[in-house]
Structure formats: C-alpha cells, structure tokens
Amino acid sequence: MSTAIRSQDDALAWASAHAASLNEGAAHADEAISVLGAAGFFRIGVPSALGGSGGSTADAVDAIARVARRSLTAAFVFWGQRTFIEYLLQSDNAALRARHLPALLSGELAGATGLSNAMKFLSGIESLSIAASPAGEGWRLDGSLPWVTNLRRAGFAVAAAVEPTDGQPPAVVAFLSGTPGITRTDDLELLALRGSNTAAIRIEGVVSGAAELIHADARSFLPRVRPAFLSLQCGMSIGLARACLAAAGASGSAVRAGLQSRIDALEASLAHEIEQLQAGLASGSFATQAAPLFRIRIRLAAIVREAMDLELDATGGRAYLVATTGDFARRWLEAAFVPVVTPSLTQLHGELERHAALRAA
Template sequence: MSITLPQDLSGWLADSAQGLDLGEIGAEEILPRLASAGLARIGVPEAEGGSGGDVVDAVGAVAAVARESLSAAFILWGHRSYIEFLLHSDNAALRGRQLPDLLEGRTAGASALSNVMKSLAGLEPLKVRAKSENGALVVDGKLPWVTDLRRDGFHVAAAADGAESGAPMILAISHDDPGLERSADLDLMAMRSSDTAALTFTGLRLPEDRIITRDARNWLPRVRPSFMALQCGMSIGLAARAIDEAEARADSGRGVLGPDIRALQADLSDARSALAAGLRSQAFVRRPAALFDLRIRLAGIVSDAVELELQAGGGRCYLRGPGADFARRWREAAFIPVITPSIVQLRTELAAARQAA
C-alpha cells in the first residue's frame, strides 16, 4: 500500500498545501499534476490503460498525497472513485470513451453517490429522478455537495430513481450536458481548492448509453469497498503525517509522549493491514460492517494523531506562522468524520444491524 510520490510532485504539494487549503491556488492545477505523475493509473488494469496493481495500491496513492495536502487527496479520491465505477460497469463502450481522458487528467471524474448510499440505508430519499422519453432519459434533481467538478470538464456518477422501475440506477453525467448547472464553489472551512460545488439537473436529456448500471442495489455493494477504502486513504495519509510530526517534536523535552506515539503508530499499521487484507480477500463485500468499523477506527486515529501533534508541538502550534501546517491538518482532520458515509451514518447502520441480529 506504500507509494512514494515523485519528488517534483511532493515538493509542489508541500509548497502549495496552504494555498490549496485556503483557496489561494486554483484547483485546476491539481488534477493534471496528479495524473502526470501516473497516480490516476495506479490500480487500473494495464489492458484498460493503467499501470496495473489493485485498489490497495490506489489507496496507497491517495494516502501518499494526503500526507502533503488533503485538498489534493480529496480530488484524487473523487477522480479515482469515478474511474473505479467505470471499471465495475458492464458498459464497456462508455468506459472506452471516457477512460483515456480520465487517466490523462484531461477530464475530471466525480463521485456523487452519497445520496444513494444514504437512500439504500433508509436515511433519505433519492434527490434525482430519471424518466424514459423518446429513447433517452430525462433527469431532474439536485446534488448539494460534489467534489472534483473541474470547470474545464468533468463526468459525475449520479444515482437516479427510475420513474418507471422505481429502482435506482447510476448515470454518467457530463459538464456540458444541456440542463446541468454547476453552482459556485461551496464556502468550505478548509480544502477550498477542491472544486466542490452543487449540481442541479433540470430536464437534462441523457442518452441511455451513459448508464453505468441499471441496478444500483446490487452494484453498489460490489463497489462500496473500493469507494470507502479510497476514502480511508485520506485518513491514513493525514494520520501518518501528524504522527510523524508528533514524533519529531517529542524528542524536544516531551519524551513522555513516546509510548502514546508508538501505540498510535502500531494501531495505524494494524488498520492499514486489515484494510488491505479485507480488500484483497473480498471480505468487505460479504461483511461490509468490518469495513465500516475500519473507517470509524481510522477517523479516531486521525483525531488522536493531530491531538498528539498539538501536545508535542505545544504553544508553537498555536502561533499563526510556526503553527500554520498544524492548523491546516487540524482543519483537515475535522472533515474526516463528515465524509459520506459519515461516522454518524456508519454508526447508525451498525447499530441497526446489531439490533436486527
């Protein structure tokens, strides 16, 4: 799962992390740099234009980026998730048309499946509907929060309630489809250079060859492990960096923190191993609760890691200049629990499952 970034990319991310967090550097710079370093190809079969490996390697790529910038890792997560959806689709023609530009970073990929995940868990209704009309689909609805909506061009995977069948399907909607409106970027507390906005569909006509799957109920459990594992990559990278920072500062008269740091390092290493094993054995398809527990566990590790970094850095972390990178990681860590499916949603599903057992 360990990936080493090219030096020019890691240097740029390190120098740009503050600007990306505060929105001072345009998001349009991120994806081309990530793609040119080959990160979008990791875990994609060579026959599909990728560099081989599996989704565990793709998680490692997200984690490596998250060590430097969660804004950039958030974009890579959305982009790589969309690629994963195409890889799991029976629509080979759609994959053949879209994948080359996605792998090169010429077009962005975005995941907007939070609504359908909540819907299938009984937490909220689907917000997008599609009805058949003269050999096409007419799509209406709104998605309030989507990342990697690059203004130069994007594809977004959106779930829609089929008006005729009543069953959810997954659609590939593109930036230039008539009837699509992208909002201004959301006013986020952090990670402002992540092309995160809302989408509204009004009478959007979509050819049926843009259907990723007609059967989201059976398709989603197969792709959810990859989708959530790539999210976990953000937690892994951020936690690892905060732990390293804590360890570097604990030598300066704060050695009492050593046992806590080593325990957290071991916990993170164990969680990473469990994530890789579950992905490669397909255990998370059969037992999604194990993946939910890991996502919750990793969120806790992130919280503990930034807390240890604060304790190790002391008052220095609270100064605007010397503490700028810590303050960014603190804000980034605040996002980890709310990524859909959020920690509250996962705990709700786990509690319901235990009650039903």
C-alpha cells in the same frame, strides 16, 4: 501546469508546496488533477489492458495516503477522481468506459462521484435526489446534487444514481459538464479544502440514455463499488494520521514530555488498521460484509483525532502562534473534515447499529 511534472515525487512535492493554497482557496484548484494525472497516480490499481499501471485497490489506497500526507485537499480530489474511475472499471458499459477512461487516467478530464446521496439511499438514510422520467428510448433527469467534489470548471464527468418514475429499479448514470440542463453552482463556502472544486449541481431536463448508463440496477451496483468507495476514502485518514504522527515525533519536546510511547502505540494501531484494510480488500470480504470496513473507517478517524492531539501536545504553544504553527493549523482544519465526509461517522455508527439489530432479530 505551473511546474513540469515528471514523476510521482514531483507531484508529491507540488502537493506539499501548494497544500496551504489548496486548503485556503481556489487559486490552484484546477491544477491538482492535471498534476496527479501527469504523474500517473490515477493509473494505479487499474489493469494495464485498460491503460493503467496494474496493481490493486490497496495500491491505490496507499497512493491516496501518500498524497494526503502532503495535502488532504489534493487527496480528496484524488479520491473523487479514482472513485469515478472505479465505477467505469466495474460498469458493464464498455463503450462508456472506452470513451472516457483515457482522459480520466491522464487527468485531462475530472471525474466526480455524485454517489454520496446514493450511498445514504442504500443505507435507508435518504431518498434519491434525481428523478428519471421516461422520454423516448431514455430518460429526462431532474433534481440536484447538493455536494459534489472535483467539479473542475474546465470539464468534468459525474456519476449519479437516479430514481425512475415508472417503477423501474434505481440506476447509476454518468453525465458531462456542458450537457444542456447541467448547472454547476459557485464553490461551496467550506471551512477548509476550499481548492477541491466542491459545488452543487442542478439537473433540469437532462437527456440520458443507454450510452450514459453505468449500471441499470443501483441496488446491486452500489454494494459492489462500496468497498472501493470507502477504502479509497480511508487513504485520506491514513495519510493525515501519518503526517501528524511524523510531526509529533520530530518535535524535540516529544521525548521530554514523555509522548514517544504514545506516538509509538498509535503508529502500531495505525499499522494494524492498514493490515485489516488490506486483508479485507485482498479477500473480497468487504463486498458481502460491509460492517468490518465501516469499523476500520471509524477507527481510522479516531486515530486521526488522537494523532492530531499528539502533534499539538508535542508542539505546545508554538502550534497556537501564527508565526510558528507551521502546517499544524492546516492539518487541524483538514482533520475536522474526516468525521463528516459521506458516509459520516454518525451514519456509519447508525448503520452498524442497524446491522446489529438485524442479527439480533
């Protein structure tokens, strides 16, 4: 780690200082998890009895938002790490949790949520991409994960849903880099967020058994973890929107152009969505009623777009000049990621339409 990290403020300062580098390339990609881990960010919302600092999932959402305000790339890998941690917290496999949780909380081990495919499977959008063939007392896994974030080359753990070939229910398993049969591709050529260690994984003849099992029934486990999966993801939008609104408000032209009332109104809308998100997490209602969470995620993405436009309006031509754009150009590219991260806005709208059709029927 290039800089001694002693506090969360230190880590946030590091994210600000390296935001451009993290967005544009992989020079500091492997440091982000170590920095955030050293500052204790991954312990937020984790019970103290398990090595965390206590608090709730809402506290973890706020932590991701604080990081996203400085760097969406750092927040993206934070989301991947904290979501994998959440899977272990909600797993019945205490031995698996005890084996990996300490290194995940400290940032020594990178955790990746390979369940984007599984979330699409849950919504009936696509089939599971990993087959699990019976082999002895476990399975032989074969397939691929085309897009996984936080695959730090120094070592990572991945969660994935698998489809047994013998008719058993789909399950969720974990596997480690270095396991025979696991191949990480080169980083994907992303438009932005290029320091997020995002790549594909090929899985060929990987041996998996009870020790690697996160949950035996994906169809019951995925709805249970989906509220955290999506809510933590919302932290990315919240932080980016706050950064854009702060930049718009700080521009001297905002008042002259009559933008302040629009900035104030959008800040109020953002605060409302955050309140709705916190209320749903506190009540636990998102576990049985996913549609309100989908709508919050959609509205937050719209707020990011409008906040980005306000920052551009307030900054004017300076935003389009390389010498004076500041962080605007980076945030513009970061914002383009918000609608497409799984589940994409298109997928969420489709899911809401399906829910409406079921109610009508």
